[in-house]
Amino acid sequence: MDKFTQHQGVAAPLMQSNIDTDVIIPSREMKRVSKIGLGEGLFANRRYTLPGGREPNPDFVLNKLEYENTSILLSGKNFGCGSSREHAVWALKEYGIKAIIAAGFGSIFYNNCIRNGILPIVLDLIVIESLSAEVQENPQSNQICINLVKQYVESSNGKCHSFDIKPAQKVMLVEGLDAIDVTLKMKDEIFQFQHSYNKDFPWLN
């Protein structure tokens, strides 16, 4: 997995609450048993004029010229709620999204982001609304800068906002680690645990 230490890019506002994973990628766009080829289906119901179609809807933020090369999304409360489909994150990643700043996340979606090298950042809604207003004035020049190592978001006017992230998850992103590889280093501990667990709970073995 790619390492994530810092990132600067164009941010696009999707300032609603409860943007669910069905919105991020509709079920019908998950066409193959594959993690790739999903970027096209990203936000399909809003991004295209017709269901299943590919004609861009000019009103959708990511289709606007001024938001070209968007790599950061700004949103409201509970982004990525709903279905556990990791396809939502794979689609975002393939599209080029590196980070999402929202007032909260669905917990499965949040973990899926970490697993795929996308940084989910929780800030207060009022802060995100001010970032959104600033970005909208000139999206290409008013880029947002994110520093994961030092845990802050900096807007183009120089204002910094610190954010929290669990240390175990920060390490995974900063070092670009594969969780399975890391866990398998504790194989012996897991084996020993299982051995005594099976004695205590034989009906679960």
Place this chain on the structure above:
Amino acid sequence: MSNSTAMTLFEKIWQQHQVESLDGDAALIYIDRIFLHERTGSIALKSLASDGRKVVNPEHVFCTMDHIVDTFPGRNDTTLMPSGTDFILATRESCKEAGIRLFDVNDPQQGIVHVISPELGIVQPGCTLVCPDSHTCSQGALGALAWGIGSSEAEHAMATKTLRVNKPKTMNVRFNGSLSKAVTAKDMILHLIGQYGAAGGAGYVIEFSGKAVDELEIEARLTLCNMAVEFSAFSGLIAPDQKTIEYLRGKEHAPSGKNWDAAVSFWNQLYSDKDAEFDSIIEIDCQDICPTITWGTSPQHAIAVTDTVPEPSINGNGKVSESVLRAMHYMQVTPNTKLTDLAIDGAFIGSCTNSRISDLRMAAEVLKGRKVAVGVKAICVPGSTLVKQQAEAEGLDKIFIESGFEWREAGCSMCFYAGGETFGHQKRVVTSTNRNFESRQGPETRSHLASPATVAASAIAGHLADVREFL
């Protein structure tokens, strides 16, 4: 002062499964059971195999065909969903290679994962169970710690028998008093989300308790816990009691013989200690709960059936909520409209929320001797093949069919649209499912969430209806 050793039910299960502590409040948690389905499990198995990794305990992994498989009578591997067959074939192949028990398309035990897992006694009190499906929280109803994960996490669980988990905070939602007539577990959870918002449980594992929860049968408890994820909770769970033990007794995968007694004495210790402290507590008076229906595109848009669509709320910045305006436009509803004035085109009974035998009985009681209104397409999809058989043994299928409902094979069906079946563009549907999201049940379909009884009553009336007038 509280006793420092007092623990909540969640903390007991967490501690029993903690292999190692990790940075911060995270831990490596031992996973007892893993469930997969053809939608997201297929990709997890394929990816695991292509990375050259093995499923360490395939005997602890189960898989079902529920999401993509058609529900028409006489179905096979072909699906209305284009490319659906690829998922079915890939799942079958991967399960065979990995040595995983698969509940295949025409297996007599096939069904929706969260229906068959309890039905077969796979989920048990005090165990950890994960599935790449957000409604895995349903299974907490039996006192298990069960939660939804992504496909990558499912690979992790299969390859290591563990997951790296951030410890959630604890919340206790107490439903005080008893439910009124015709009010169900579905109404309880919709009421909760309607009152506290779709993000109200974010960051928490929720223990449901109180007199009304004690009084619920196990199937209804599964409905209650099912929508914990719509409250944005890590999961929901309910302490096992005598009903739980009786429910599991004799089930195929439940403990037997000497193990049964040992398991029961362990299960009897699974409760939150009297002095245990929760990080948050919500109290609900069940007398305040009516049959509840959603008007909008989030489960938090839930109101009593007797209510009208609310005026849009004003945000902290003084603006009308964009999400609410969008929801009203999408659903084509206006403030102050009576819910019961909304005419419907479709009625759906099914899904991991409400497709068990008690749900079908509840709906059949309303439907018996009545006809679905002209112009309403009504469909019932039992949650499992065993539920379907039981319903047929009781003659419920005849009641559904005679009233005008279609009677289907088991699966997730029209709970979500996978490019397959839908009630149609901009059709208004009353549904016993869990998500009223935009286009969830098909492009621009308008979904109103409700209990199976309310769905049945609405199907008869031809508009959203108060089930109490039908009993």
